[in-house]
Amino acid sequence: MSSGGVARVFRGAFAHSTRDSVLSVHPDFVLGVNEQGKIVFFEDGTNVESLSHQWGFETSDIELLAPHEFFMPGMVDTHIHAPQYAYTGTHLDLPLLDWLNRYTFPVESCYVDLDFAQDIYTKVVKRTLCNGTTTACYFATIHTEASLLLGQIADDFGQRALIGKVCMDQNSMVPNYKEQTDECKDETDRFIHELLKKKYALVKPIVTPRFAISCSSSLLSDLGKIAKNNDLHIQSHISENKEEVQLVKELFPDCTSYTDVYLKHGLLTDKTVMAHGCYLTDEELMIFHEKGAAVSHCPNSNISLISGFLNVRNVLKHKVKLGLGTDVAGGYSPSMLDAIRRAMDTSKALCIQDAQLQPLSYKEAFRLATLGGSEVLSLDDCTGNFEVGKDFDALRVNICVPGSPIDLFPRDDLEVILEKFLNLGDDRNIVKVYVAGKQVVPFS
Numbered sequence: 367m368s369s370g371g372v373a374r375v376f377r378g379a380f381a382h383s384t385r386d387s388v389l390s391v392h393p394d395f396v397l398g399v400n401e402q403g404k405i406v407f408f409e410d411g412t413n414v415e416s417l418s419h420q421w422g423f424e425t426s427d428i429e430l431l432a433p434h435e436f437f438m439p440g441m442v443d444t445h446i447h448a449p450q451y452a453y454t455g456t457h458l459d460l461p462l463l464d465w466l467n468r469y470t471f472p473v474e475s476c477y478v479d480l481d482f483a484q485d486i487y488t489k490v491v492k493r494t495l496c497n498g499t500t501t502a503c504y505f506a507t508i509h510t511e512a513s514l515l516l517g518q519i520a521d522d523f524g525q526r527a528l529i530g531k532v533c534m535d536q537n538s539m540v541p542n543y544k545e546q547t548d549e550c551k552d553e554t555d556r557f558i559h560e561l562l563k564k565k566y567a568l569v570k571p572i573v574t575p576r577f578a579i580s581c582s583s584s585l586l587s588d589l590g591k592i593a594k595n596n597d598l599h600i601q602s603h604i605s606e607n608k609e610e611v612q613l614v615k616e617l618f619p620d621c622t623s624y625t626d627v628y629l630k631h632g633l634l635t636d637k638t639v640m641a642h643g644c645y646l647t648d649e650e651l652m653i654f655h656e657k658g659a660a661v662s663h664c665p666n667s668n669i670s671l672i673s674g675f676l677n678v679r680n681v682l683k684h685k686v687k688l689g690l691g692t693d694v695a696g697g698y699s700p701s702m703l704d705a706i707r708r709a710m711d712t713s714k715a716l717c718i719q720d721a722q723l724q725p726l727s728y729k730e731a732f733r734l735a736t737l738g739g740s741e742v743l744s745l746d747d748c749t750g751n752f753e754v755g756k757d758f759d760a761l762r763v764n765i766c767v768p769g770s771p772i773d774l775f776p777r778d779d780l781e782v783i784l785e786k787f788l789n790l791g792d793d794r795n796i797v798k799v800y801v802a803g804k805q806v807v808p809f810s
């Protein structure tokens with residue numbers, strides 16, 4: 367395309383969320399992307415002539431979408447365990463703590479083997495990208511080298527990612543899967559500095575205490591300091607299952623709540639994302655709000671491990687930042703479309719129990735999977751929707767691909783098409799994926 371600051375121009379239907387609107391649909395818009403992958407204009411299709419003069423492109427160079435196609439923002443998986451992809455879709459017969467001991471820790475301990483890591487990590491990055499996850503917030507394992515490898519693979523395939531080397535110095539059930547406290551702190555420092563040294567444009571480290579049960583108080587404090595000194599993101603788990611909440615109470619008797627454990631150790635900041643939160647009290651949600659900390663709602667995992675139901679309405683009422691996570695492999699699906707569907711199912715299940723509750727709409731679930739996720743990861747200045755100045759992270763969706771699981775009818779408008787895609791679509795309908803303006807699916 368001609369010079370003048372625009373590298374690609376698309377024209378067709380767009381759907382996204384904004385700060386003020388849970389769903390904004392534009393049946394005929396034009397969007398321009400510059401060489402740096404940033405959106406430089408996003409306007410009504412009737413402005414195309416003046417835009418072509420202003421930005422110096424030929425209208426014949428515009429990429430036109432078909433009537434059954436639309437763009438939506440790439441989805442943000444705010445919580446996924448890359449190593450657990452090795453057994454996704456299996457091992458869902460035990461509650462959380464038994465599940466960790468029986469299946470998760472033995473598998474995660476294998477990532478000392480970099481060939482094994484390379485295979486699984488390549489597959490999880492490719493699978494999530496094909497399913498429309500343009501940004502992923504990953505847990506890796508305790509192994510620094512394999513965690514760095516996950517960062518390299520995400521960078522190679524062009525996925526935006528936060529990568530966490532898992533920190534744990536307590537593990538009575540699988541004692542070979544933990545580190546000594548000092549070693550864990552030193553390796554976390556090394557991981558952060560090695561990853562930052564790579565200067566990947568879209569891949570950054572995130573401080574990752576596994577959860578309060580597998581970390582000593584001393585390790586939690588060290589990690590709080592590391593995050594503060596390096597201005598880093600933090601991720602962990604909180605209040606997923608009743609047995610876990612009870613054990614945390616016993617392990618940290620000086621703390622008033624599970625939230626207080628992380629608060630006291632400097633781990634609850636405006637760059638913190640905590641997965642699950644099914645049993646957070648209103649007082650704890652108020653602390654989340656005050657600190658600007660976020661919750662990752664992982665509905666597939668919450669049901670699969672029989673953990674609990676997160677009341678999304680109550681989280682939103684407390685103005686706590688909220689996004690969706692697949693939580694592979696406690697959640698059996700790596701697709702954020704599944705997370706959207708399970709979030710709506712969970713909300714409806716809660717409505718069966720309480721007729722006063724308002725179910726989550728598909729529009730709200732769409733927002734959580736896109737803009738909400740970007741807010742959770744404090745990346746909403748660069749991704750989450752099609753605002754000018756943000757990176758072009760987008761899915762080109764085609765409802766009428768061969769073998770499509772969706773049928774369209776003449777009266778289906780853009781909102782109906784979007785709703786059908788969210789409820790019925792899959793990776794066959796996601797014909798192209800862009801991250802920061804670069805086409806990353808189909809793979810080059």
Ligand SMILES: O=c1[nH]c(=O)c2nc[nH]c2[nH]1
Nearest residue numbers: 447576577603667693696
């Ligand atoms: O769903 C979960 N998956 C995990 O790997 C994990 N570790 C601590 N708590 C956890 N919850």
Ligand SMILES: [Zn+2]
Nearest residue numbers: 445603641693
């Ligand atoms: Zn998890």
